[in-house]
Every structure is written in C-alpha cells, then in structure tokens.
Amino acid sequence: MSHTIVIFGASGDLTSRKLIPALYLLHKKGRLPESTRVVGVSRTTFTSDAWRADLEETTRKFTGDSFDAAAWTEFAAQVYYQPGDLQDSGDMETLAGFLNELEGGEASRIYYLSTMPKLYPIAVEMIGAAGMADQSQGPRRVVIEKPFGTDLTTAQQLNSRVHKVFAEDHVYRIDHYLGKETVQNLLVLRFGNSIFEPLWNRNYIDHVQITVAEEVVVGRRGGYYDTSGVMRDMVQNHLLQLMMITAMESPVRFDASMVRGEKVKVLQAIRPMTGADFAQNTLRGQYDGYLNEEGVPSNSQTPTFTALKLWVDNWRWQGVPFYLRSGKAMSCRTTQIVIQYKEPPLTLFEHCESLEGNRLVIQIQPAEGLQVHIQSKVPDAGMRTRTTDLDFRFRRQFAGDLPDAYQRLLLDAIQGDASLFARSDEVELAWGIVDPILAAWNSPAASPLMKYEPGGWGPEESTKWMYKQGRQWFDVCPVLH
Ligand SMILES: NC(=O)C1=CN([C@@H]2O[C@H](COP(=O)(O)OP(=O)(O)OC[C@H]3O[C@@H](n4cnc5c(N)ncnc54)[C@H](OP(=O)(O)O)[C@@H]3O)[C@@H](O)[C@H]2O)C=CC1
Numbered sequence: 001m002s003h004t005i006v007i008f009g010a011s012g013d014l015t016s017r018k019l020i021p022a023l024y025l026l027h028k029k030g031r032l033p034e035s036t037r038v039v040g041v042s043r044t045t046f047t048s049d050a051w052r053a054d055l056e057e058t059t060r061k062f063t064g065d066s067f068d069a070a071a072w073t074e075f076a077a078q079v080y081y082q083p084g085d086l087q088d089s090g091d092m093e094t095l096a097g098f099l100n101e102l103e104g105g106e107a108s109r110i111y112y113l114s115t116m117p118k119l120y121p122i123a124v125e126m127i128g129a130a131g132m133a134d135q136s137q138g139p140r141r142v143v144i145e146k147p148f149g150t151d152l153t154t155a156q157q158l159n160s161r162v163h164k165v166f167a168e169d170h171v172y173r174i175d176h177y178l179g180k181e182t183v184q185n186l187l188v189l190r191f192g193n194s195i196f197e198p199l200w201n202r203n204y205i206d207h208v209q210i211t212v213a214e215e216v217v218v219g220r221r222g223g224y225y226d227t228s229g230v231m232r233d234m235v236q237n238h239l240l241q242l243m244m245i246t247a248m249e250s251p252v253r254f255d256a257s258m259v260r261g262e263k264v265k266v267l268q269a270i271r272p273m274t275g276a277d278f279a280q281n282t283l284r285g286q287y288d289g290y291l292n293e294e295g296v297p298s299n300s301q302t303p304t305f306t307a308l309k310l311w312v313d314n315w316r317w318q319g320v321p322f323y324l325r326s327g328k329a330m331s332c333r334t335t336q337i338v339i340q341y342k343e344p345p346l347t348l349f350e351h352c353e354s355l356e357g358n359r360l361v362i363q364i365q366p367a368e369g370l371q372v373h374i375q376s377k378v379p380d381a382g383m384r385t386r387t388t389d390l391d392f393r394f395r396r397q398f399a400g401d402l403p404d405a406y407q408r409l410l411l412d413a414i415q416g417d418a419s420l421f422a423r424s425d426e427v428e429l430a431w432g433i434v435d436p437i438l439a440a441w442n443s444p445a446a447s448p449l450m451k452y453e454p455g456g457w458g459p460e461e462s463t464k465w466m467y468k469q470g471r472q473w474f475d476v477c478p479v480l481h
C-alpha cells in the first residue's frame with residue numbers, strides 16, 4: 001500500500017525547518033516506505049514546482065552536510081502542493097479529489113496538522129466533512145502538534161472534537177521529546193538491563209532531578225510565549241514525559257497500549273498539591289530582560305523559569321521527591337536526568353570534598369550519554385576518596401549524526417506505531433497537574449515572581465530552596481566531546 005503525508009501548514013516554519021528535512025533524510029537513508037508522497041496544503045498560492053524549489057533551499061540549509069542533490073531530486077519528485085484554506089469546504093473537497101486521484105486506490109494517509117493551534121479542531125472537522133477520514137480506502141491518521149489545549153478544559157474539548165472524526169487509535173499527539181534518541185535510550189537503559197532495576201526505587205534513591213535548561217531567550221517568540229510561559233510550554237509536555245519514563249513500571253510488552261498505560265499510572269500517582277504545597281513546592285522566575293522582548297507586555301508576569309517538587313504516591317517512589325526544573329536564558333543548554341542515590345550508611349573513608357552519594361546522570365542533550373558518579377580512591381593518598389565518573393557518550397559509539405526526533409516520530413506515524421505519542425488521557429492528566437499550579441500562581445495570595453540574571457541557573461532562591469532541603473541542584477554544563 002502506498003503512503004501519503006498531507007501537511008496542513010505547508011508554508012510554515014515547522015514544515016520547512018523540521019518536517020521536510022526529516023522526511024528527506026528518511027528517504028535518503030532508505031527508511032521511507034516505497035511510494036511515499038508528500039502533499040503540502042496552505043493558503044499561499046504556490047505551484048508544486050515553486051514549493052519544491054523553496055523546500056530545496058531550506059532543506060539544504062537545515063540538513064547541512066547531509067544534503068545530497070541527487071537524493072533530493074528523487075525525493076522531491078514525490079512532493080506536491082495543493083493550495084487551499086482548511087476552513088473552506090470547497091477547498092477541502094478539491095483536496096479530497098486531488099488526493100484520491102494521486103493515490104489511484106487504496107493508500108494509507110497521515111494528516112499532519114502544522115497550523116496555528118486554534119485551527120486544529122476545525123481542520124479535523126473539515127477533514128471529516130470532506131470524507132477524508134473514511135477508513136475504507138486505507139488507514140487515515142491525524143498527527144497533532146503541540147500545544148494540545150491550553151488547560152484541561154480546552155484539551156478535553158479538543159479531544160472530544162477530534163474523537164468525533166477519528167478514533168483514538170488514529171490520533172497521534174506529538175511530543176518531540178519522545179522522538180529523541182536518548183529519551184528512547186532511557187527506556188532501554190531501564191528495561192534492557194538488569195543492573196539498574198534493583199536500585200531504581202525508594203530503597204536506594206534519595207531524589208530525582210529533571211532539568212531542561214535552555215541558553216536561548218524568548219526572542220521573537222514573545223507573542224506566543226507570553227500566553228504560554230514555562231509551565232505550558234515545557235512542563236505540561238516535555239518535562240512530565242521525561243518524568244513518566246523515569247518513574248514508570250516496566251510494560252509487559254513494548255507496544256503503544258502497554259507503554260502508555262504504564263506512563264499514565266505515573267501521572268495518576270502524582271500527589272495533587274493543596275494549600276501550602278504551592279508555596280513550598282513550586283518556584284517561578286522571569287529572566288531580566290524578558291519584558292523588553294518583542295510582543296511581551298511591559299508588566300508581564302509570565303514565568304520563564306520554574307522548579308517544582310512532585311511526589312509519586314506508589315510503592316516504588318514513596319518518599320522520593322522528583323524535582324523538575326526548566327528555564328530560558330540559563331547558563332547553558334542541557335537536558336539531564338539525575339538519579340541521586342543515598343549516601344552509604346557508614347562513612348569509612350575520608351573524602352576530598354564533601355562526600356557525595358552515587359549519581360547516575362542521564363544526558364538527554366546536547367552531550368547525549370550517561371555518567372555514573374562513583375567514589376574511588378585517590379592514588380597514593382592513604383584511603384582518601386573522590387568522586388569520579390564512568391562516562392558513556394552516544395557520539396563516541398555512533399559515527400553519523402543522531403537523527404532528529406521528527407524522523408523517528410514521522411516514521412512511527414507512517415507505520416502506525418503510537419508508542420511514542422501522547423494518548424488523550426495522558427494529555428488530560430498532565431493538564432490536571434499543571435492547572436492548579438497555574439491557578440495558585442495567578443491568585444492574589446501568590447508570592448511575587450522572582451527575577452533572575454540571564455546566564456545562570458535561575459533565581460538564587462532556587463539554589464537556597466534545595467539547600468534548605470539538604471540537597472543540591474546538579475548545576476553542571478555538559479562537556480560536549
Ligand atoms: N515551529 C516550531 O519549531 C514548532 C511549532 N510547533 C507547532 O506547530 C504548529 C505550526 O507552527 P509553525 O510552523 O511555527 O507556524 P507558522 O505560523 O510558521 O505556520 C502556520 C501555517 O499554517 C498555514 N495556515 C494558516 N491558516 C491556514 C488556513 N486557514 N488554511 C490552511 N493553512 C493555513 C500557514 O500558511 P498560509 O498562511 O499560507 O495559509 C502556515 O503554513 C503550531 O501549532 C506550533 O505550535 C510545535 C513545536 C515546534
């Protein structure tokens with residue numbers, strides 16, 4: 001059966017920067033199923049040739065040394081453009097006719113919604129009304145970009161409108177963090193090895209830190225970002241996804257239903273915050289200079305940094321806090337998960353600095369890999385010890401470029417594997433965790449937003465907050481090579 005990927009939002013940034021380069025590289029590597037075609041849709045009046053020419057230029061730019069003119073020509077021969085307004089039923093019927101003619105019979109189809117979020121439900125309804133969700137001529141799937149709603153109510157409304165047209169099995173909600181090699185490797189690390197599992201619980205682990213730090217500022221995305229803030233932009237999706245994969249139980253099989261079932265149980269086990277919890281277990285900050293960004297109101301209270309302490313009320317994690325932290329304008333770009341083990345029960349040796357428990361540092365990006373921090377003897381210094389690490393780097397094992405997340409996710413969607421996509425209940429539960437925190441931050445009783453200098457690790461209070469709990473953030477920028 002042939003495959004068609006219909007991209008709504010063909011002239012947009014995501015399409016040229018991520019989607020087309022990912023599809024092209026999959027083609028170049030021979031991973032795209034044969035007879036896969038791409039059809040772009042947006043209101044701009046391109047011809048297919050003009051769109052191909054634009055995409056050639058942007059793909060060349062975004063794939064760098066991996067661009068190969070011959071492979072591009074081969075790929076571009078299967079790229080088409082159909083102008084149309086997805087809100088116009090006539091345009092959608094024309095699109096339906098165009099696709100049927102192009103496919104000439106049975107074909108599997110993906111509708112990729114890469115337009116403004118407010119158009120997602122309309123696009124789905126218009127696809128349905130034009131008969132394009134009919135599954136009789138091959139599977140019809142819809143891929144929905146983030147953000148999936150802006151709170152629980154809007155996410156529920158979106159789910160309900162989508163489900164009137166597509167069954168849940170045909171809905172693929174993208175969280176691009178799940179397409180990252182190192183996030184998938186976390187599943188392999190946990191469930192493909194036997195040495196970690198016995199130590200992956202409250203008996204040995206003191207706490208878990210999940211940090212997504214970005215060096216970039218908000219820049220020209222101020223208009224969007226100010227309505228979103230760090231909680232909606234990063235925590236509701238990427239950080240909670242990382243937390244679910246860190247905390248979940250082993251699935252019985254590696255399939256979408258089992259994996260997502262286990263992830264959802266983590267969200268269900270997160271202790272709801274009430275009363276004083278919001279003040280004690282959440283911090284929020286805004287970097288100096290944010291108010292001068294384009295599109296940001298001069299009195300904005302939107303946080304660009306947050307640190308949270310969450311508890312997972314189940315047998316494995318009882319008493320083990322999960323610290324989640326994310327911010328823009330930070331010291332460096334690093335996404336890392338730190339599993340901090342308890343200190344040994346008895347101190348036998350003298351340590352050079354302060355004695356540290358063992359630490360497993362899972363580097364998601366950009367220095368993909370993992371380090372195990374252990375105590376070792378300082379040579380020729382009696383029985384003094386110091387912290388050293390066992391260091392595994394993906395890039396030392398793998399000569400090529402690590403694939404961008406969109407390659408894996410697009411291929412999975414084409415192949416009908418939803419394991420790395422968010423299910424409706426997962427998205428709603430995540431909003432259920434984030435919404436009360438946002439409400440508390442917006443209440444008159446909330447403590448004031450903290451300011452922080454760009455280039456550090458967020459507000460000073462964040463460091464103090466950890467110290468008060470007898471803990472320390474792992475504020476280390478990764479060494480890239
Ligand atoms: N860019 C990124 O890196 C990321 C984006 N996302 C999400 O992906 C989505 C797309 O983002 P991005 O590409 O940046 O957005 P853009 O604003 O760059 O693109 C929006 C696209 O939608 C098209 N469009 C708008 N209205 C209609 C309509 N009525 N009918 C048909 N097409 C229409 C526009 O084309 P035209 O005006 O020609 O119709 C354009 O191609 C957003 O939801 C965003 O949140 C998620 C993660 C990262």
Ligand SMILES: O=C1O[C@H](COP(=O)(O)O)[C@@H](O)[C@H](O)[C@H]1O
Nearest residue numbers: 146176177214233234238335365
């Ligand atoms: O979804 C988003 O993610 C990016 C960070 O993604 P990464 O793959 O570069 O880690 C973030 O900058 C952006 O604000 C957010 O919308």
